[in-house]
Amino acid sequence: MPKAFIVHDPYFKKAKELGYRARSAFKLLEIQEKFHIIEPGMNVLDIASAPGSFLQVIAKIIGRESKVVGIDIQKIDKNFWYPNVYLLQEDVFEFEKIKAYFETLGISQFDLITSDIAPSTTGMKWVDQYRSVELNLAILEVAKVFLKKWGNLVLKVFVGEDVDDLMGPVKQNFSKVVRMKPKACRDRSFEEYFICTGKKEEVERII
Numbered sequence: 001m002p003k004a005f006i007v008h009d010p011y012f013k014k015a016k017e018l019g020y021r022a023r024s025a026f027k028l029l030e031i032q033e034k035f036h037i038i039e040p041g042m043n044v045l046d047i048a049s050a051p052g053s054f055l056q057v058i059a060k061i062i063g064r065e066s067k068v069v070g071i072d073i074q075k076i077d078k079n080f081w082y083p084n085v086y087l088l089q090e091d092v093f094e095f096e097k098i099k100a101y102f103e104t105l106g107i108s109q110f111d112l113i114t115s116d117i118a119p120s121t122t123g124m125k126w127v128d129q130y131r132s133v134e135l136n137l138a139i140l141e142v143a144k145v146f147l148k149k150w151g152n153l154v155l156k157v158f159v160g161e162d163v164d165d166l167m168g169p170v171k172q173n174f175s176k177v178v179r180m181k182p183k184a185c186r187d188r189s190f191e192e193y194f195i196c197t198g199k200k201e202e203v204e205r206i207i
């Protein structure tokens with residue numbers, strides 16, 4: 001990424017000023033302003049959290065008595081302003097290991113699941129968008145079990161020709177799906193957020 005681009009990116013500068021770990025914070029804040037998905041008292045799971053700006057936003061809103069759990073394949077710096085952030089370094093495809101971690105926390109289901117997952121990009125749009133669909137399908141499997149009935153799910157998707165492979169299963173599991181591209185997304189990116197509200201089915205709890 002050219003240095004000049006970073007210096008002139010207003011969201012990057014603002015994130016630094018406000019102490020957010022990444023400019024992504026502003027995407028979640030915009031989603032929150034529009035959909036009010038995060039509420040005080042919720043337990044929230046954030047998948048693909050590194051470096052942790054979604055976690056910063058969520059931890060502040062839910063309050064100290066509630067938990068936000070962050071999972072990422074990369075290590076996340078534990079040093080948060082808030083004491084209610086719990087971290088797991090793991091691959092989203094490792095369902096059993098994720099389940100085992102929730103057991104140690106005593107959480108069987110979450111009120112909300114957010115994800116900002118992005119595959120390592122190859123520069124080939126059709127490959128990247130397909131990997132994004134695969135990652136999001138894995139997240140949907142986690143949500144089917146660990147999201148409460150009527151709970152909401154936020155997904156980040158690289159939209160391309162395979163998007164319906166994701167949209168179909170998502171629509172089967174949620175009452176409503178709204179697609180949005182927050183202003184903080186770079187114009188040239190093909191990412192969108194799917195705001196999936198009202199999870200339909202209660203699955204048998206496994207914790």
Ligand SMILES: C[S@@+](CC[C@H](N)C(=O)[O-])C[C@H]1O[C@@H](n2cnc3c(N)ncnc32)[C@H](O)[C@@H]1O
Pocket residue numbers: 021022024025047048049050051052053054055071072073074090091092093116117118119120135
């Ligand atoms: C855009 S970043 C997330 C930024 C984060 N929301 C924040 O606010 O700081 C995308 C993340 O997806 C994670 N990721 C990609 N593949 C993953 C996988 N298979 N399992 C878990 N995390 C993954 C990457 O490690 C990366 O940290």
